[in-house]
Amino acid sequence: MKKIAIGMLGAAFIFGAGTYTLAQGTEDGLxxxxxxxxxxxxxxxxxxxxxxxxxxxxxxxxxxxxx
Incomplete structure (x- = not known):
């Protein structure tokens, strides 16, 4: 059960960081x-x-x- 929870939290962190990075695009985001x-x-x-x-x-x- 712990492994599943840790895996889900890790995946959420990775997807969240990827989304944030993609949204930043350029200096002003545009x-x-x-x-x-x-x-x-x-x-x-x-x-x-x-x-x-x-x-x-x-x-x-x-x-x-x-x-």
Whole structure:
């Protein structure tokens, strides 16, 4: 019984720490177009900067959060 309880507490701690780390993302917790541009260019090499910016704004808006 102790092993199950310790295992569950350990798993909860690991998942909690992973969630916290993922949520921190960047210094202010938000991504912006300048940070995402290299990745977007790699995924969409034929898009112009204007098209990339439009796509970013459609997905993330002004604050970098998903809408």
């Amino acid at each position: 991504l912006n177009f300048k940070q995402m541009k290299p990745y977007m260019e790699k995924m969409h090499p034929t898009f112009s900067e204007e098209e990339l910016k439009d796509m970013y704004m459609a997905c993330h808006g002004e604050d970098g959060m998903m809408v």
